[in-house]
Amino acid sequence: xxxxxxxxxxxxxxxxxxxxxxxxxxxxxxxxxxxxxxxxxxxxxxxxxxxxxxxxxxxxxxxxxxxxxxxxxxxxxxxxxxxxxxxxxxxxxxxxxxxxxxxxxxxxxxxxxxxxxxxxxxxxxxxxxxxxxxxxxxxxxxxxxxxxxxxxxxxxxxxxxxxxxxxxxxxxxxxxxxxxxxxxxxxxxxxxxxxxxxxxxxxxxxxxxxxxxxxxxxxxxxxxxxxxxxxxxxxxxxxxxxxxxxxxxxxxxxxxxxxxxxxxxxxxxxxxxxxxxxxxxxxxxxxxxxxxxxxxxxxxxxxxxxxxxxxxxxxxxxxxxxxxxxxxxxxxxxxxxxxxxxxxxxxxxxxxxxxxxxxxxxxxxxxxxxxxxxxxxxxxxx
Amino acid sequence: xxxxxxxxxxxxxxxxxxxxxxxxxxxxxxxxxxxxxxxxxxxxxxxxxxxxxxxxxxxxxxxxxxxxxxxxxxxxxxxxxxxxxxxxxxxxxxxxxxxxxxxxxxxxxxxxxxxxxxxxxxxxxxxxxxxxxxxxxxxxxxxxxxxxxxxxxxxxxxxxxxxxxxxxxxxxxxxxxxxxxxxxxxxxxxxxxxxxxxxxxxxxxxxxxxxxxxxxxxxxxxxxxxxxxxxxxxxxxxxxxxxxxxxxxxxxxxxxxxxxxxxxxxxxxxxxxxxxxxxxxxxxxxxxxxxxxxxxxxxxxxx
Numbered sequence: 001x002x003x004x005x006x007x008x009x010x011x012x013x014x015x016x017x018x019x020x021x022x023x024x025x026x027x028x029x030x031x032x033x034x035x036x037x038x039x040x041x042x043x044x045x046x047x048x049x050x051x052x053x054x055x056x057x058x059x060x061x062x063x064x065x066x067x068x069x070x071x072x073x074x075x076x077x078x079x080x081x082x083x084x085x086x087x088x089x090x091x092x093x094x095x096x097x098x099x100x101x102x103x104x105x106x107x108x109x110x111x112x113x114x115x116x117x118x119x120x121x122x123x124x125x126x127x128x129x130x131x132x133x134x135x136x137x138x139x140x141x142x143x144x145x146x147x148x149x150x151x152x153x154x155x156x157x158x159x160x161x162x163x164x165x166x167x168x169x170x171x172x173x174x175x176x177x178x179x180x181x182x183x184x185x186x187x188x189x190x191x192x193x194x195x196x197x198x199x200x201x202x203x204x205x206x207x208x209x210x211x212x213x214x215x216x217x218x219x220x221x222x223x224x225x226x227x228x229x230x231x232x233x234x235x236x237x238x239x240x241x242x243x244x245x246x247x248x249x250x251x252x253x254x255x256x257x258x259x260x261x262x263x264x265x266x267x268x269x270x271x272x273x274x275x276x277x278x279x280x281x282x283x284x285x286x287x288x289x290x291x292x293x294x295x296x297x298x299x300x301x302x303x304x305x306x307x308x309x310x311x312x313x314x315x316x317x318x319x320x321x322x323x324x325x326x327x328x329x330x331x332x333x334x335x336x337x338x339x340x341x342x343x344x345x346x347x348x349x350x351x352x353x354x355x356x357x358x359x360x361x362x363x364x365x366x367x368x369x370x371x372x373x374x375x376x377x378x379x380x381x382x
Numbered sequence: 383x384x385x386x387x388x389x390x391x392x393x394x395x396x397x398x399x400x401x402x403x404x405x406x407x408x409x410x411x412x413x414x415x416x417x418x419x420x421x422x423x424x425x426x427x428x429x430x431x432x433x434x435x436x437x438x439x440x441x442x443x444x445x446x447x448x449x450x451x452x453x454x455x456x457x458x459x460x461x462x463x464x465x466x467x468x469x470x471x472x473x474x475x476x477x478x479x480x481x482x483x484x485x486x487x488x489x490x491x492x493x494x495x496x497x498x499x500x501x502x503x504x505x506x507x508x509x510x511x512x513x514x515x516x517x518x519x520x521x522x523x524x525x526x527x528x529x530x531x532x533x534x535x536x537x538x539x540x541x542x543x544x545x546x547x548x549x550x551x552x553x554x555x556x557x558x559x560x561x562x563x564x565x566x567x568x569x570x571x572x573x574x575x576x577x578x579x580x581x582x583x584x585x586x587x588x589x590x591x592x593x594x595x596x597x598x599x600x601x602x603x604x605x606x607x608x609x610x611x612x613x614x615x616x617x618x619x620x621x622x623x624x625x626x627x628x629x630x631x632x633x634x635x636x637x638x639x640x641x642x643x644x645x646x647x648x649x650x651x652x653x654x655x656x657x658x659x660x661x662x663x664x665x666x667x668x669x670x671x672x673x674x675x676x677x678x679x680x681x682x683x684x685x
Contacts, residue, residue, distance in 0.1 A: 055574075057577075057578075076577065077577040077578050078579075078581055082572075082578075083578055084575070088571055090572055090574065092572060092590060100639075102578050103576070103579050107580035108584060151579070155579065155580070310499045362520065
């Protein structure tokens with residue numbers, strides 16, 4: 001269907017083991033030309049190992065790795081048309097900023113005046129040309145990271161690999177750099193493969209996100225699809241916050257399904273579901289609506305008691321106890337002043353409701369996990 | 383509580399002063415006594431000649447202060463036995479240090495990347511050369527060198543080159559440890575970055591790894607040089623007819639040492655301090671103000 005040349009990087013059944021542990025386990029991945037792809041997952045999920053295999057620092061034990069449609073297994077890093085921005089910046093401390101940026105061009109045999117001109121251009125792109133003659137240690141973390149970016153970009157690689165490049169920066173700087181990175185990526189049009197454990201970073205910058213866990217890609221999709229339609233419970237819990245319910249599918253027809261999740265009312269959602277099977281259902285806290293002084297229970301409307309309330313400025317976070325005794329989290333945005341919601345206190349009776357698009361079917365539950373899992377699990381942001 | 387913390391601060395300062403006095407007073411005394419005169423009765427018994435030309439056996443007690451004289455420096459610089467011995471020692475120390483640093487550098491790079499199975503036996507051998515008493519190595523070296531020369535005439539006979547070889551045993555182990563400590567502390571990231579930017583293994587070593595190792599290489603060289611320069615035990619066994627500076631000094635003790643020795647030692651001290659000061663200045667300039675690593679390596683030298 002598609003030619004291998006449509007992809008800058010392709011994994012075909014790649015496995016990489018360290019000792020007995022498969023850090024990357026039979027992974028298939030196709031990175032499109034010019035896209036911003038994030039590898040997202042908790043530490044130890046295999047995202048950095050995947051990146052290091054593309055860079056050439058690790059070699060896969062099994063499978064095929066193609067860069068630009070050509071077999072890359074066994075080719076050393078210095079012969080690959082990819083460049084890396086390291087988490088620790090890895091600037092050469094004994095060289096000036098301009099020499100750092102020009103280092104790669106020097107290896108290619110570009111003459112001195114040309115490589116200085118190109119390095120200056122790259123420094124301008126990251127707005128640091130005025131620091132060209134300084135040493136790396138004289139720059140702040142954010143500036144060093146931009147130099148590292150310029151040093152890789154000046155090579156005009158087929159693929160740019162970024163290994164948690166913002167991990168060492170403080171929150172404010174990180175936000176600024178996210179915009180900056182996205183701007184630069186759109187400007188240069190190079191394929192970016194971005195490793196991160198920060199879901200917000202991945203959501204805000206990526207064209208596509210590959211969510212990884214235990215060496216496999218759980219889901220590869222656009223950010224909105226990853227958030228709105230997580231295919232597995234892991235993806236649902238890792239991206240954003242999620243309440244989990246488990247129950248049996250009692251009906252499934254006309255594009256609607258109903259699950260008896262033991263919360264006192266039927267939970268109804270949109271889509272297809274396997275009848276009479278145990279399934280896991282996810283409910284995003286922000287999709288839940290809390291209404292005070294209401295007693296109309298029904299499908300997707302459940303009477304509950306407020307257990308705690310946390311005021312967060314732009315939103316209020318409630319923890320409510322369902323009739324079944326389980327607790328779930330609901331987040332109310334404060335789009336306008338709403339005394340009715342603002343004045344809800346712990347202990348108040350409220351109605352928690354949601355529309356039919358809110359419940360997400362997150363796959364079947366096998367007997368083992370069904371016994372272990374509570375009807376609701378509160379997932380905090382990782 | 384301020385007075386108490388002030389008092390403890392003063393106490394610690396005082397303690398530091400005492401420690402430094404303990405460390406450096408002997409050197410100061412040595413320098414001072416380079417300007418000592420022969421005993422008054424020696425001068426009286428040798429009328430008409432310069433105080434420093436009085437034979438060593440007749441200068442009397444020079445461990446007490448007899449008066450100020452500067453002629454020992456000139457005397458020392460023209461001594462027919464001391465000067466050639468110092469030159470020999472310096473040559474031996476220089477060659478041994480240079481070879482040791484090269485060997486140590488290669489071993490450090492290899493060992494840091496080896497799997498434990500290969501590394502540990504090698505490591506043990508390296509530490510052994512440092513831990514085994516020098517006298518044991520000296521005896522073994524003597525037997526080995528003699529036998530080696532007897533079997534293989536190409537092998538140098540006891541003399542200058544066997545002293546150099548003996549020094550290399552200890553110094554290369556020492557150099558390896560100093561350089562490896564720095565190399566391991568550097569981590570792989572810079573080398574990976576260099577590979578990533580298209581530099582092959584040799585280009586990476588030349589442009590990234592070695593420049594970063596220079597402070598360690600320099601300290602290894604200086605330390606090796608110092609150890610070899612004033613080593614007595616190994617050269618005493620393996621010297622043949624070659625005389626090094628320590629050997630000449632030890633034998634001179636029997637006839638009495640003149641302040642000319644102090645004068646030569648003082649000049650060497652000045653030279654050493656000068657070279658180290660120069661090195662620090664050069665390194666600071668070439669590393670853009672960051673001399674942390676250098677400072678650490680010099681701390682290891684006890685400077």
